[in-house]
Amino acid sequence: MTRAVVGVGRGTLFKDVVERMERAQVGAVPVLEGDGRVIGLVSEADLLPKEEFRDSDPDRFTQLRRLPDLAKAGALTAEELMSTPAVTVHGDAALAEAARIMAVRHLKRLPVVDAEGVLEGVVSRGDLLKVFLRPDNDLADEIRRDVVDVLFPAPVEPVHIVVTDGVATLTGTVCEADRIPLATRMARGVEGVVAVDCRLVPADGPR
Numbered sequence: 001m002t003r004a005v006v007g008v009g010r011g012t013l014f015k016d017v018v019e020r021m022e023r024a025q026v027g028a029v030p031v032l033e034g035d036g037r038v039i040g041l042v043s044e045a046d047l048l049p050k051e052e053f054r055d056s057d058p059d060r061f062t063q064l065r066r067l068p069d070l071a072k073a074g075a076l077t078a079e080e081l082m083s084t085p086a087v088t089v090h091g092d093a094a095l096a097e098a099a100r101i102m103a104v105r106h107l108k109r110l111p112v113v114d115a116e117g118v119l120e121g122v123v124s125r126g127d128l129l130k131v132f133l134r135p136d137n138d139l140a141d142e143i144r145r146d147v148v149d150v151l152f153p154a155p156v157e158p159v160h161i162v163v164t165d166g167v168a169t170l171t172g173t174v175c176e177a178d179r180i181p182l183a184t185r186m187a188r189g190v191e192g193v194v195a196v197d198c199r200l201v202p203a204d205g206p207r
Contacts (some may be wrong), residue, residue, distance in 0.1 A: 001123050002124065004028065006021070007029055008020060009032060016078065017042055017111060027043060028044065028109045030086065031117060038119050041082060041111065043108075046082065049073040074099065088110065088111045091113070098128065102128070108125055133170040139163045139166065139168060139192050143163070146188045156173040156175060157173040157205045158172055159171070159174065163193075170199060171200065172201075174203065176202075184196050
């Protein structure tokens with residue numbers, strides 16, 4: 001998450017919004033009110049209708065079909081431009097949740113807010129991808145601590161965890177056969193893991 005975030009107020013003029021986005025090299029800025037509560041978001045998509053309809057005279061059909069865009073084309077302030085309510089995520093949300101929201105809403109940047117809706121920072125697509133830079137040893141340690149040691153405290157044979165290029169391979173023999181599928185899902189949920197090859201076998205199964 002980036003904490004140094006460029007924001008604008010309701011009354012920020014169109015040109016000032018564009019200038020702030022250009023200086024910060026971002027594709028969207030949150031619209032803030034009062035003590036920093038996020039009330040909306042202005043993105044490049046909200047700004048483009050101004051240029052698209054600058055010298056055009058849309059027909060009646062286009063006016064009806066593109067009414068929201070035409071309204072933005074005539075906007076003068078951030079309040080008139082912004083998409084609202086703002087799509088946000090809380091600071092304690094998992095990266096996977098942020099990734100799902102951004103994928104479903106087709107967002108490049110997602111404001112992070114506290115319980116009161118006050119801006120804390122912004123998550124970008126680049127931030128989400130950084131988890132895949134975690135060292136393989138760190139991933140193996142987390143899988144050992146948070147998955148294997150929790151689900152299989154007394155394995156028949158030691159559970160070996162090898163992570164190579166983000167792909168985790170688990171091998172060993174365990175008593176709790178019903179927990180093997182859960183182990184796969186939990187290991188896959190470790191941030192930075194690319195894939196899981198679970199080769200755990202039950203104690204009464206094939207060796």
